[in-house]
Amino acid sequence: MAISLAIQQHLEKAGLVEYYDKHEKHWKALAKKSHDFIQNNFPADYDVHQEDVCKALIILIEVNDLTNDYLNANKLKEKYWLKYFSDYILDQCWKEIH
Known part of the structure; x- marks a missing residue:
């Protein structure tokens, strides 16, 4: 799953x-x-997808002090920023971690 140009x-x-x-x-x-x-x-026979990992990653990013400080300092309060940023992270490193 790649992120769109607009995102x-x-x-x-x-x-x-x-x-x-x-x-x-x-x-x-x-x-x-x-x-x-x-x-x-x-399940052991399941091939993990980016969207599965994204849900877990969003939770870690949401409670991360680095992220919270950045989002608050830049007035990025909407929840979609967490999803967009998580998607971007996975887009950048999926081949490496999968």
Whole structure:
């Protein structure tokens, strides 16, 4: 599942692409933890999809101080930013973590 150009442009305008790049190792580690959690708790013969992992990743991002500080400082209060950012993280590192 790739993100759309429109969503990527929204993320770029909000500075979240640059923010991802600045903390790339951190976001990849959270994505890997989310992937591993889903893979270890879903049926063994199931091929985990990005959308499955995204649901777990959103929860980790939502309670993350780095994310909360950035979103609050930039007045990005809407919940869709968490989904967009989670989708972007997985889009960037899926081949590496899957």
